[in-house]
Amino acid sequence: MGGNTVNLAYDYPVLGVFLTALWVFLWVLWIFLLFRIVVDIFRDDRMSGAAKTGWLLFVLFLPFVGVLVYVAVRGTGMGIREHRSAEAQQRAFDDYIRRTAGTGAGGGSHVDELARLGEMRSKGDLSEEEFQRAKERILH
CATH class of the missing domain: 1.10.287 (Helix Hairpins)
Structure with missing residues (x-):
């Protein structure tokens, strides 16, 4: 037998698999949250362009701290803006259906x-x- 070694599945401990899966889950969660925050920054009509630029730079250049601070400072408003946007989309869809049904042949x-x-x-x-x-x- 030469110097070749074979790594078997049991060489990687179960705790290692769990921690790796946990880290992957946390990264995916953080990326999802980052995208939600960027969308929320652009969705907010009451925020000025300079404030949007500042938050965007803060979130992108200091990502972990920026995301945590944004959620702490503006987290409550995120849900309200999301709800308002969903209602506006539903109203637009309903209006489209009414117009389409009313203007058929x-x-x-x-x-x-x-x-x-x-x-x-x-x-x-x-x-x-x-x-x-x-x-x-x-x-x-």
Whole structure:
């Protein structure tokens, strides 16, 4: 047997695997937090351009301290701004859906007529056959 050595799986202790996994997890968590903070810096409408530049430089050039200080100083506002942004996106999406549904072929009157027919069918004023015939007339 020569000087070749074979490293087996049990040469790397379980604690070492755990600590390595922990460090990888913490790095990924920190990078995720860094991206969230950078997005939050640009999302804040009340902060001036100079303040945004200062926070961005602080977070990028002193990353660990900058991230911790930003979360300590402005962490509460991050959640509020995130919530406001999500609500604005939902409103924009809802408005888009309303405009799109209202400006289809024939306009919003088709949508209104179909809704009215559906209500009449659910009340029992129209049979299923009458409903289908009326729906075909509206759609074609």
